[in-house]
Amino acid sequence: MKARTRPTPKPDARAKLLDAAFALIRQQGYAATTVDDLCRAAGVTKGAFFHHFASKDALAVAAADCWTETTSAFFAAAAYHDHADPLDRVLGYVDFRLSILQGELSDFTCLVGTMVQEAYATKPDIGAACGASIGGHIDVLTQDIQAARAKHAAAGDWTARSLARHMQAVIQGAFILAKAGGGAEAAAECLHHLRRYIALLFKQRLPKESQTQ
């Protein structure tokens, strides 16, 4: 997920800290990122940190929430939403995700996907915030998939939500593959397979009424 600098009117310490958290946690993970690291990267002092966040964990929750808002807005503003056909929107989403696999790994990988691995068992609040972020994204995707199914016949026995989850899994897994040495190209290959799968599922493109699913 691409998240550039937050467009904040005044660059207060809180926003700068959240920005630093995005960058550092995506590079090193959460546990390896110290409060001092964050303060240094943000150009603020520790006093400012603990003025805005009750604890390091609280910053992680805030960062996950901020990530949710930032990425939601980012994807909501993308052009693929303009397609009239919901299936084109679903495929357009994959294409859009392909198009943002640019630059450093830490520029396009997912903050909450990284964090949830460290937090799921030991930090319930952080895990919940990460889960909500991914879950919200799945919800949006589910709607377009649902609409695509209502319009086009699709092969197989599956739910819209399960396909939306699968799409997120492929994306998250593609990031791991990229980090494991494959780079952005390996991630792109995975998204191409995902696109092919969705196309195959909806291959026949029969109008719904001509074939009961």
Add this chain to the structure above:
Amino acid sequence: MKARTRPTPKPDARAKLLDAAFALIRQQGYAATTVDDLCRAAGVTKGAFFHHFASKDALAVAAADCWTETTSAFFAAAAYHDHADPLDRVLGYVDFRLSILQGELSDFTCLVGTMVQEAYATKPDIGAACGASIGGHIDVLTQDIQAARAKHAAAGDWTARSLARHMQAVIQGAFILAKAGGGAEAAAECLHHLRRYIALLFKQRLPKESQTQ
């Protein structure tokens, strides 16, 4: 080597530490797992730890290497390899991975997939060991996919290796989804989609000579 009349006391501190590393890192991640945590879980002292491993990072590399051996043997011994048809072996692999989605999350998730997220940018040796582990797994899968393609016609323009990578990505992504709140069921759903994709790719099952790919 060793006289059978006087069996030497088994030097198992190393093995116990690696076992503890498997469990703790899969639960908490690498950075959050301290050397003291590992020693406590393994029932050994810090002195024993640094006798067997030069540093905490060296243990991580050893754990990744041990993971490679352990999982390679585990999958090599699985029954799905007995299928005569390579496509059945590929699908059998997915079914096998589905069958082991049991128990706690930390019992079936991937050590190196977890570690590489924390290590890829800051700990090159750990990242490399994790990459090699996933890469080796991909190599094995690639062979069966290659063979399946030689025997059956398949739809689309893709390489055996890219499909093997995609399979690993789905599996890794399924683990993230599970950790993000979906549990083992969400992971299973993803693997079902993966299985359906592979089946669709090879759907026609025409003998190779009757259709040039």
Add this chain to the structure above:
DNA sequence: GCAAACATACCAACCGGTTGGTATGTTTTG
């Protein structure tokens, strides 16, 4: 003027790693 927003200085606990040492087995050598 006063509360929020920041800075400075500091701390107690913790962390990775070291030290000196023991107990036990193995190899070498007279």
Add this chain to the structure above:
DNA sequence: CAAAACATACCAACCGGTTGGTATGTTTGC
């Protein structure tokens, strides 16, 4: 063969730097 020399495996106590967090100012904006 047996003593001496060496090697391996492990342990308890300790060390210095780091960490998340706090206590106490100082500045800024309304």
